Amino acid sequence: MTVINSIITVIGTLIVALLVSIWLPGIERKFIHARIQQRVGPPISSVGIMAPIKFFFKQTIIPNSPMPRLFNTLPIISLLSIIAIFLIIMPQLYIYTVLTSIIAVVGLLKVEEVIYVFMGSLSKSVMSLKMPFPDIVKGAKHYNIQRSFLEELSSLRAFRLIAFGSFPLYIALFVPVVMSKSIYIEGIVLYQQINGPILFTLAGVLGAIVFFIGYMILLNEYPFAILKTKADVIEGPLMEYAAKYRAYLYVTRGFLMFVLASVFTTLFLGIPPNLFSWNIFITIAVALIFPILMAIMSAFSPIFTYKQFYPTVAGFSIIGILAIIFTFI
Amino acid sequence: MKDLIRIFLEGIITNTKRILFKSDRVTDMELRNKILEGKIVPTEKVAEVSCIGCGGCANVCPTNAIEMVELPEPIKLMEGLVKDKIPVLDSIKCVNCYYCHDFCPLYALFGEAGTIHPNDVGIIELEISKLLDEPVKISEDKLAFISQYLSDSTILKKRKE
Amino acid sequence: MEEDNKITDKKVIETEVTMGTVHSAAIEPYRVRLFVEDEIVRDAEITVGINHRGIERIMEGLPVEKANSLTEKICGICSNSHIWNSCLVAEKAIGIEVPERAQYIRVIMEELERLHSHMLYLAHGNEVLGHETFAMRLFYIRETVMELLRIIGGNRVQYGVSIIGGIRPRCELDEMRIQKIREGLNLIEEKITEFADRFVSDPMIMSRITGVGVLTQKQAIKLGATGPTLRSTGVGIDLRSEMESYAPFDFDIITQNDGDVKSNLLVRVLEIPEAIKIIRQALDNLPEGKITNRSWEMVDAPITKSYIEVPRGTLYHSYALEDGRVRNSIIRTPSIANIGAMQYATIGHHITDAQLAIVQCDPCFTCTDRAIQIIKI
Amino acid sequence: MSLKSYSRARAVHVMLVYTGGCNGCDIEIVNCIFSPKYDAEQYKVFLTWNPREADVLVVTGPVTKHNEKPLIEIYNAIPEPKAVIAAGACALMGGVYKNIHGDIPSEEIMGPVENIIPVDAKIPGCAVRPEDVLSGVVAALPLLLDAK
Ligand code: SF4
Ligand code: SF4
Numbered sequence A: 001m002t003v004i005n006s007i008i009t010v011i012g013t014l015i016v017a018l019l020v021s022i023w024l025p026g027i028e029r030k031f032i033h034a035r036i037q038q039r040v041g042p043p044i045s046s047v048g049i050m051a052p053i054k055f056f057f058k059q060t061i062i063p064n065s066p067m068p069r070l071f072n073t074l075p076i077i078s079l080l081s082i083i084a085i086f087l088i089i090m091p092q093l094y095i096y097t098v099l100t101s102i103i104a105v106v107g108l109l110k111v112e113e114v115i116y117v118f119m120g121s122l123s124k125s126v127m128s129l130k131m132p133f134p135d136i137v138k139g140a141k142h143y144n145i146q147r148s149f150l151e152e153l154s155s156l157r158a159f160r161l162i163a164f165g166s167f168p169l170y171i172a173l174f175v176p177v178v179m180s181k182s183i184y185i186e187g188i189v190l191y192q193q194i195n196g197p198i199l200f201t202l203a204g205v206l207g208a209i210v211f212f213i214g215y216m217i218l219l220n221e222y223p224f225a226i227l228k229t230k231a232d233v234i235e236g237p238l239m240e241y242a243a244k245y246r247a248y249l250y251v252t253r254g255f256l257m258f259v260l261a262s263v264f265t266t267l268f269l270g271i272p273p274n275l276f277s278w279n280i281f282i283t284i285a286v287a288l289i290f291p292i293l294m295a296i297m298s299a300f301s302p303i304f305t306y307k308q309f310y311p312t313v314a315g316f317s318i319i320g321i322l323a324i325i326f327t328f329i
Numbered sequence B: 001m002k003d004l005i006r007i008f009l010e011g012i013i014t015n016t017k018r019i020l021f022k023s024d025r026v027t028d029m030e031l032r033n034k035i036l037e038g039k040i041v042p043t044e045k046v047a048e049v050s051c052i053g054c055g056g057c058a059n060v061c062p063t064n065a066i067e068m069v070e071l072p073e074p075i076k077l078m079e080g081l082v083k084d085k086i087p088v089l090d091s092i093k094c095v096n097c098y099y100c101h102d103f104c105p106l107y108a109l110f111g112e113a114g115t116i117h118p119n120d121v122g123i124i125e126l127e128i129s130k131l132l133d134e135p136v137k138i139s140e141d142k143l144a145f146i147s148q149y150l151s152d153s154t155i156l157k158k159r160k161e
Numbered sequence C: 001m002e003e004d005n006k007i008t009d010k011k012v013i014e015t016e017v018t019m020g021t022v023h024s025a026a027i028e029p030y031r032v033r034l035f036v037e038d039e040i041v042r043d044a045e046i047t048v049g050i051n052h053r054g055i056e057r058i059m060e061g062l063p064v065e066k067a068n069s070l071t072e073k074i075c076g077i078c079s080n081s082h083i084w085n086s087c088l089v090a091e092k093a094i095g096i097e098v099p100e101r102a103q104y105i106r107v108i109m110e111e112l113e114r115l116h117s118h119m120l121y122l123a124h125g126n127e128v129l130g131h132e133t134f135a136m137r138l139f140y141i142r143e144t145v146m147e148l149l150r151i152i153g154g155n156r157v158q159y160g161v162s163i164i165g166g167i168r169p170r171c172e173l174d175e176m177r178i179q180k181i182r183e184g185l186n187l188i189e190e191k192i193t194e195f196a197d198r199f200v201s202d203p204m205i206m207s208r209i210t211g212v213g214v215l216t217q218k219q220a221i222k223l224g225a226t227g228p229t230l231r232s233t234g235v236g237i238d239l240r241s242e243m244e245s246y247a248p249f250d251f252d253i254i255t256q257n258d259g260d261v262k263s264n265l266l267v268r269v270l271e272i273p274e275a276i277k278i279i280r281q282a283l284d285n286l287p288e289g290k291i292t293n294r295s296w297e298m299v300d301a302p303i304t305k306s307y308i309e310v311p312r313g314t315l316y317h318s319y320a321l322e323d324g325r326v327r328n329s330i331i332r333t334p335s336i337a338n339i340g341a342m343q344y345a346t347i348g349h350h351i352t353d354a355q356l357a358i359v360q361c362d363p364c365f366t367c368t369d370r371a372i373q374i375i376k377i
Numbered sequence D: 001m002s003l004k005s006y007s008r009a010r011a012v013h014v015m016l017v018y019t020g021g022c023n024g025c026d027i028e029i030v031n032c033i034f035s036p037k038y039d040a041e042q043y044k045v046f047l048t049w050n051p052r053e054a055d056v057l058v059v060t061g062p063v064t065k066h067n068e069k070p071l072i073e074i075y076n077a078i079p080e081p082k083a084v085i086a087a088g089a090c091a092l093m094g095g096v097y098k099n100i101h102g103d104i105p106s107e108e109i110m111g112p113v114e115n116i117i118p119v120d121a122k123i124p125g126c127a128v129r130p131e132d133v134l135s136g137v138v139a140a141l142p143l144l145l146d147a148k
């Protein structure tokens, strides 16, 4: 395999991944949500493709933020970190062994999560405290009190999600590691080429379920969208993004769906994304199935507050740990 | 628990059908076509046949939303009463105060459904000639009320000028 | 007092979170200040008055007919209730007898309005819960009621049915309309039963709504809660049982005992079949005859009061008559009575649940904002 | 059609601001979006509560005093190109609160919406009919496209 060849494969796969991923939000909305809700629904291109393009052509405004520049770079960092994850799991890059380990994937996913904390604390939207209204009057019940923006609230929640929310995902990531006794993606893939996919073992199935829940939490999809519930924080950390930065957010979300699905196929099926192999169809299929399942779940569940969130996360973490234990059997 | 399983299973079946075959879709497709073709029309506001063309509604409207439009051919309703204008209501100006409806003589004098209404006037079947032949019983203060309305509106208009 | 334990020491409160005047959960303009400690609400303050349009003042000095049709514009949910009640005031003051048929039709409108108001409440509740699918289903069921209202009043909202002495002739119920109402009712009954079945056996929803926003009976009474919010705490007060217009009908007063979001939702769910029952009775026994009494003379009258039960509680209208014009108009609406309950219900809950606790009391502030002083910004 | 206008026509984000009417218009508009019978999303119209995301601002109500400033702020927060749709008699004329009887000047109502922010399309009615809202929003699209 020559270097040129590898580069073409990597870039080609990346482009195909991007192309597929922009359809995912539309498929979720039109085919699942709309049909369950017994309506026609938007065209599938609207949500994932046309909306970002439209935002790209909108006027770039300076966001209400103490550090507008930094604030606006955050979505780009987030997109880049996801692209990095995608690159790591591609076989062409396995030569850089140290970089292509599970630890790197976990690290980059953490970057993605931490970005929400920053987004939230840097955003000062008009939908929150900036709304002009004279409600602090003499004789008010609580007079001298620190007032917080809705986004700060969501940034706090993002922090909590880092602390406990994404637990299931990381536990699930370590099921293949323990099974193949290798923290390198290459090792995990090789193990599965010899012993068959991890998914087809008991531990693998449990791990996959836990992975799926982690996937939903990381994507902030209902019922785990505590970060951006309409009932209180409206859109939370994302509120101030406009124009092309909002477009990046849209693309990032679709791409994250795809990347997480390909992480899954790599780790649980032993099929890393590779454009010039028939297996790419399996990757794409998984990338389609995950959002569909997620959409069905989210159409039928109310949003969780911590009261439901903690037990759910704890429960699935336990299942994840069980899965890891089962790997030894 | 049994309930839960039943609902779960039923849910899987109906929703699979919904997802795969678009079953149970309740969106109004006729309306969809109309909207896409731009064929949504406002409801009728004036029952043109039954209106006697007295112009009271136009006079009483606080926002001047009603304009009396000349009929191409005047219609003779009865001896001494010719209908040569009918009201046209401009929805953009109307504030839905019901003054026009409540002033329309068909309502105010005869107690029938008024021939103008800011929303949907509906189907009004009135034998105008018969109705007009009837002697009108109306109390003094109601007459005063109606006339006060008329003058009130004129005062308003003058003030604007 | 044990109930007051909920309100904690002021020192604990760390931050304040403000929502509104434009907010996705509220939709209507109102301002909620939540005083939180680690995302748990310790105290709440709801500011209304943003919606103030001065209706009572515009009514002042208007001829009574005009003032009455103005009251309809107080609210697009209870539009029939307001116009009905303010007509009742005039009828009481002048001593006008309303034909029985008109009274029946008013009751039918009111109960249809109750149906749509309750379904709207349930849909809004589900929306705040984050359950878009259920909210949409409820909106669809509600669509049938809206269609019925349109058939009768010519408009989906603001139908202008009542007038002093009866109802407007255009809203007369003929055979065709009666038939349509019956069909619509059957459809609604079937759909809502199906929905209620599904709703109460959903474990995820139940875990969100049980034990949230609890209002004890004592507190509810102390805070002056009214309507379904009061009934959800086990107090069986429903003014309909005392209203003359409802005398011919047989219906049950629904109560629940917990005072939480679940009880509130259930009270509304269970009131829907009762409302359908009332409409059916009214249609079956609809008396023949005139629909408006037009032979009355205007007299001057002192301040006259009237209370009725509207979907969301007790509504009060009062005014005096002078030369056929309205004087000293005062309106007190259910939502203003429930604000205390709303504030109280949020305490001790996570912010997301606090919003739900506010919504459980059916906040709708368009009618509330009348008697409030305007501050210049 | 350029990609720019094409994409704009295929995804329209609508924000609803309610400035003190009677709830009637407001609920009818929410109805357009939430009732599967009307389903605004099939016309590529999406509801948002975030001005930064919105393209079209739908304003209902006569704009009461306390709502004037929030409305202006929200309007300013929407990035260009943007359009404003005033829905309902209140938003168009100040409704019965301002114009009924004409001779009572209102201190409470600052509207109609036109007095406060530029309005691009008007939807009459009290309350607006959902079909009017939808056809209004669909008709307002070309306006959006032509801008800039
Ligand atoms: S309802 Fe409309 S047209 Fe009729 S009087 Fe009032 S403003 Fe004028
Ligand atoms: S008041 Fe009635 S009868 Fe006279 S012109 Fe108007 S609609 Fe016709």
Ligand code: SF4
Residues within 6 Å of the ligand: C330, C331, C332, C371
């Ligand atoms: S402020 Fe309250 S108590 Fe006073 S008159 Fe108004 S409604 Fe009644």
Ligand code: SF4
Residues within 6 Å of the ligand: C074, C075, C076, C077, C078, C079, C117, C310, C312, C333, C334, C335, C363, C364, C365, C366, C367, C368, D023
């Ligand atoms: S309580 Fe007030 S705002 Fe709520 S529905 Fe009734 S009249 Fe309307």
Ligand code: SF4
Residues within 6 Å of the ligand: C052, C053, C054, C055, C056, C057, C058, C369, C370, C371, C372
């Ligand atoms: S408080 Fe009542 S009387 Fe005073 S301006 Fe408001 S509506 Fe009018």
Ligand code: SF4
Residues within 6 Å of the ligand: C373
């Ligand atoms: S204290 Fe004064 S301003 Fe306040 S309600 Fe009483 S009279 Fe009015």
Ligand code: SF4
Residues within 6 Å of the ligand: B096, C073, C076, C157, C158, D020, D021, D022, D023, D024, D025, D026, D060, D061, D087, D088, D089, D090, D091, D095, D125, D126, D127, D128
């Ligand atoms: S236009 Fe009519 S329905 Fe709409 S907010 Fe105003 S009064 Fe209410």
